[in-house]
Amino acid sequence: xxxxxxxxxxxxxxxxxxxxLRCNYSSSVSVYLFWYVQYPNQGLQLLLKYLSGSTxxxxxxxxxxxxxxxQTSFHLRKPSVHISDTAEYFCAVSDLDSGTYKYIFGTGxxxxxxx
Amino acid sequence: DTAVSQTPKYLVTxxxxxKSIKCEQNLGHDTMYWYKQDSKKxxxxxxxxxxxxxxxxxxVPNRFSPKSPDKAHLNLHINSLELGDSAVYFCASSLDxxxxxxxxxxxxxxxxx
Numbered sequence: 076x077x078x079x080x081x082x083x084x085x086x087x088x089x090x091x092x093x094x095x096l097r098c099n100y101s102s103s104v105s106v107y108l109f110w111y112v113q114y115p116n117q118g119l120q121l122l123l124k125y126l127s128g129s130t131x132x133x134x135x136x137x138x139x140x141x142x143x144x145x146q147t148s149f150h151l152r153k154p155s156v157h158i159s160d161t162a163e164y165f166c167a168v169s170d171l172d173s174g175t176y177k178y179i180f181g182t183g184x185x186x187x188x189x190x
Numbered sequence: 191d192t193a194v195s196q197t198p199k200y201l202v203t204x205x206x207x208x209k210s211i212k213c214e215q216n217l218g219h220d221t222m223y224w225y226k227q228d229s230k231k232x233x234x235x236x237x238x239x240x241x242x243x244x245x246x247x248x249x250v251p252n253r254f255s256p257k258s259p260d261k262a263h264l265n266l267h268i269n270s271l272e273l274g275d276s277a278v279y280f281c282a283s284s285l286d287x288x289x290x291x292x293x294x295x296x297x298x299x300x301x302x303x
Contacts, residue, residue, distance in 0.1 A: 107290045113231075118194075118280060119294040126290060163231060175221065175245050175287040180233040 077101050077170040081181035089189050090158055096151040096184045098166030107169035108149040109178070110140055114162045122164075125149065136160070161188045193217050194295040196281050202301045203271055211266045211298045213281030219293075220286045221245075222264040224256060227278040227297070239264055240287045271302045 078101045088094045100106060107126050111119040123134025130142040140151045149166060166181040194215045203209050215222060223246075224236040238246035239258040253269040264281060281295040 109291075111294075116299075118296040119233075121291065121293075124291060165233065169290040172246060175238055175240065176284070176290045177223070177235045177238060177246055178225075178233075178292060183231045183233075 077106075077168045077179045079166050079168050079179055079181035081166055081184050083184050084182065085185045085187065087187045087189055088156055091155045093154050094152065094156050094160075094186065096164050096166075096186065098149045098151065098181055100147050100149065100166075100168045107176070108140075108142060109167040109169070110134065110138070110149075110151050111165045111167060112136075112162050113165065113183075119165065122151070156186070156188050158188050158190060160186060162186060192296075194281055194283055194293050196279075196295040196298050198298060199296060200299050200301075202303065205271055205273060205302055207271050208267070208269045209271060209300070210268070211279055211281075211300070213264045213266070213295060215262055215281075215283040215293070217283060217285075217293060219283040220261055221284045221289070222258065222261075223282040223284075223292065224264065224266050225280040225282060225294075227280060229277070233280070237264075237266075238287075245287060268300075271300075273302050276300055276302045 080099045109124045110122040123132045125132045125142045133139045163183045165183050167178040169176045221240045223238045227233045237256045241261050242258045255267045258264045278297045280297045282292040284292045
């Protein structure tokens with residue numbers, strides 16, 4: 076079964092600084108990868124996804140992620156963060172189970188942007 | 191229009207009670223899910239339905255029973271609530287069982303006292 080590791084539980088960063096949130100997954104023949112953001116007391120919103128093709132994926136709000144098959148990683152990056160980016164970020168892999176895709180989530184990384 | 195909507199948003203109840211959470215999606219999707227997010231923010235799938243048929247049933251106590259009256263609705267009924275059931279429950283849907291992108295509702299925060 077797939078597993079997802081987000082090594083950093085919390086990442087504090089100053090406003091306008093770059094940020095990288097790390098995600099590693101267990102290897103598989105084919106893999107679909109996602110980053111979701113959860114703002115306080117809200118549901119999950121899709122930031123970006125990798126299904127196939129270019130390994131550099133661009134998402135909403137200026138975020139991007141790079142799929143690295145050899146390192147089984149899918150790190151999320153943003154060159155300049157804003158206060159409004161403060162939220163919980165979840166990496167997820169889509170795992171095939173009983174003919175249905177389901178998400179396996181990482182434990183989340185809390186991004187706190189400081190003024 | 192909200193794509194995936196859950197009611198209620200907050201639910202506070204006493205131990206031993208029975209409660210239901212409702213979910214509706216207006217996206218025309220065939221597949222719906224229930225996920226549980228615990229106090230440490232860990233998200234785990236509980237159930238999945240495809241066109242009213244149960245297709246994923248993770249190791250969940252029998253006190254939890256999902257019901258899908260039609261493919262646009264997936265409800266979650268919980269009997270004999272326990273303190274450990276306190277969590278945020280998320281409903282989600284995807285186009286079909288082979289579609290990898292899921293759309294999530296806003297969540298229902300259940301607190302058992």
